[in-house]
Amino acid sequence: MEATREDIDSLFELQRIDLEIMRRTKELDELPQRGIIVAAREKRGAIEAQSAKVAEVKRATSRKITRIDDEDASLAKKEAGVQAAIDAAHGDFRNVEARTKELAGIVRRRGTLAEDRAAVQAELDKIGNIEAQITLALEEVSAKEQEAIDSFQKQGGDLKLAIAKLEASRNQLVGKIDAELVKAYDRTSARAGGVAIGALDGNRCGVCRVTIDSGRLIDLRAQAPLGTCPSCKRLLIIE
Template sequence: MNTSQGSTPLKADPTAQLALLEVQEIDARADQLRHQRSHLPELAEIAELEASRKVIDDQARDARIVVDDLSAEQAKVDADVEAVRTRRTRDRDRMDQGLISNPKDLERMQRELESLERRIGSLEDDELEVMEKLEEAQRGLAHLDEQLAAHDERLAALAAERDRRFAEIDAELATVEGGRGAKAEGLPADLVALYDKLRASKGGVGAAELRARQCGGCRLTLDNAELAIIARTPADQVVRCEECSRILVRTAESGL
């Protein structure tokens, strides 16, 4: 067990070392709260729903284009049918009123009326086909709009729950961080600096209790030779784990 991890042993009153463990406990709780805040189940569901909503929204946008195009096409076919019907009515009225007396003109007019009838029939078929396509497209768009509305409703509920949980966690985190200041106050600056450096590189754990011959950081049991070295080390000298380099704080439960 290397007690210094450097050329000059770091000194800290045993009381300060024990206080450092309390700071570590507070920091661990704060880390847990931050992790909890960033991994709320609502966040995952919101992300999933937002991705799904984007897909549906894209589909709805395309569906609206189809509906608009079919509506324009139906309007054109309707106008064409109306124009041909108007012309048929006009020609019939002229014939019924006897305005055309020339036999050849009458024969020509009759052929034109027959042609107009066929044209109307063809246009009405087109009109019906477009109408059916439009109704189908409108049903599809309505279904997509319903899905979007359901997504929005669920997203609103999730956002409200997320914000509620954020507020709870933030309040607890503020309390925890406030307590840390009081615990860390008065600790040696070099001890805190080492602790902060180790915490940053060791997954948030910079100091650990030596308990029952085991390092609370890496969970490895120390052998008798290492324990003997630590037992001979002055109480105000900071020791560190040979395996994980974390600060080891000795307590009555260390098994020395």
């Protein structure tokens, strides 16, 4: 395969750049912050779902308080009316007795309502504590997520900048190499995981290290200065 010494040096430099781009791209893809961010968002979603359930329980509990307060207000008004009727009875014993029993029933009911309200209020207080815990958990997970995002943007940004510079250098270098050589290199690189070119080392491929039999070795040397390994099909520099 036709190639100048400059072409060969440029191909080795091209391979160095490509391997460095691959390394930094892999490093970018494997930044641990990605996992932290995903985990934080999943956790926040679970906490928010719990928060929604707690909010629904709180609304239902608050409605209980409202119903109790409404009934108690109605009974307080009724109690005042009965008491007023007793006060106005003026010795009507039967009326006073009936009203007194009615009043006693109202008072008992209001007492029961007071107990019920205290129990429901205790529930609301517990819910308030849970809400405080949820708020704290959300603040903590959001802070952790933001910290990971900031770190990812810094570290990932540095890697992206380095990759962009390498790609710019690659583009400049490609313009200096014979177009057919670049095509052959790119095809081999894509197939061989990035290592597309090596050097013939005696009777071995400098990359795959497979021994080349004498007949093929003669044919390979005839391709100098650039041939193809009969085993791994990589480009081989033949001195």
